[in-house]
Amino acid sequence: MRLDILKQYESQTKCLVALDSIIFGFDGEQLKLLLVKRGIEEEQHTWSLMGGWVQPDEGLEQASNRILFELTDLKDIYLEQLHTFGNPSRDPVERTVSVAYFALINVEDYDHKISKSFEAQWFAMKDLPKLLFDHGAMVDMAIQNLRYKASQHPIGFELLPEKFTIPQLQKLYEAIFGMELDKRNFSRKLLSTNLLVKLDEKQKGYSKKGAYFYKIDEDKYKKQFNTFLNFLPGNNA
């Protein structure tokens, strides 16, 4: 390696590189966000996204999985890079570039004991507290992205248990979009994707009749992910 190249690298200032996770969950009624209390006494009652630092020998993807695992004990979660935030004044302590990822998890899978050690808590999207730094902007971008993705794919089931019912999925979509959907049209559109597999089992307890469980056909889903579906009424302004 030539010396002048090395100099070119060495003369550059380095930045702290952080990672923040926008973690969405669904409890059957509401879309929620998992936040942690920042351990700074002076900034009491300041909630923030779960975050961490990128380690020297760690890729970004890898780091975001690690951080999510540390908080939730969950692996193999839907996790996607959202955007990188690098405004020089975004972190008043020191310049930090933050790569934001968003995650979709099933609230049922989340172990509440863990949340205590991090002082983590689910918040309804409609009722979010003020967030640290530019985390509010990150959440805004994430919800927009989630809406967008959900309008194109049945991605929503990532937020549900493995076995789910169509009415559950519908409620989730209604929560994501903040609008009511017609159940006949919704189920027709959904089933027309041929991505759902009907199971023999019915959900018990929630309703008297009980709704059939479905699961996703993972293989087909992955193959078709780039086939855009239209999941919302009124794409035609």
Place this chain on the structure above:
Amino acid sequence: MRLDILKQYESQTKCLVALDSIIFGFDGEQLKLLLVKRGIEEEQHTWSLMGGWVQPDEGLEQASNRILFELTDLKDIYLEQLHTFGNPSRDPVERTVSVAYFALINVEDYDHKISKSFEAQWFAMKDLPKLLFDHGAMVDMAIQNLRYKASQHPIGFELLPEKFTIPQLQKLYEAIFGMELDKRNFSRKLLSTNLLVKLDEKQKGYSKKGAYFYKIDEDKYKKQFNTFLNFLPGNNA
């Protein structure tokens, strides 16, 4: 600021933060990419994306505009953050996190004198050389993103002069998607957006009859940007 917080920041290793630009252009026939020759003798004939370092007091957006300006002398260019690449081994010299932006520029606006000082050159997308580091992956992601965006918006005109004809736009779309489109359906879809304003002027020289110029209605376009249009045949697999 409390000391323990500062320590938490200080104990973290910092990374070099770079920025790479995927610059698309259109010459009327082909979709092209602007590449620069890397000034490393040992890596002769290695082409790479135009890049640079993020400066200490500079936002990412700002840095990508600056870098684009340094290469092309152009301002107010369509520029969008694509993805951040942070694989620890992506840059063999030293760990560098790179934020990739993609830009759309009109080839006519580009001053060819400048390109010499940077040894920059346009390459047809179909005929790209091997690129430095993971720049190939960046380009792949960018073209996918461009296709996706273009299928939803008439974004393509960003690659054309201010006044453009419908046949020009169609050629551009055909280049982006690598397929032929029906001119009747294309112009109907396009005009149905009501985002184009017909001018009195006709294009001369290219065809005998001459095609009318149009311009974009910027205000409407910005407002409607999140109204998704379907610009491609066969969204229905």
Place this chain on the structure above:
DNA sequence: CCAAAAGTGTTGTTCATACACCCATGT
């Protein structure tokens, strides 16, 4: 038997596609 949620079909309208001819003009 009644309340509550699940499940299912039809119709009108809109949108997408496929396709072919005339127009304007420079040579």
Place this chain on the structure above:
DNA sequence: ACATGGGTGTATGAACAACACTTTTGG
């Protein structure tokens, strides 16, 4: 006059939105 690319209309089928009744079963 003719060659070249510009511009337009229609008919068919698919998908969407709007809408209401029957089914199941726990209480």
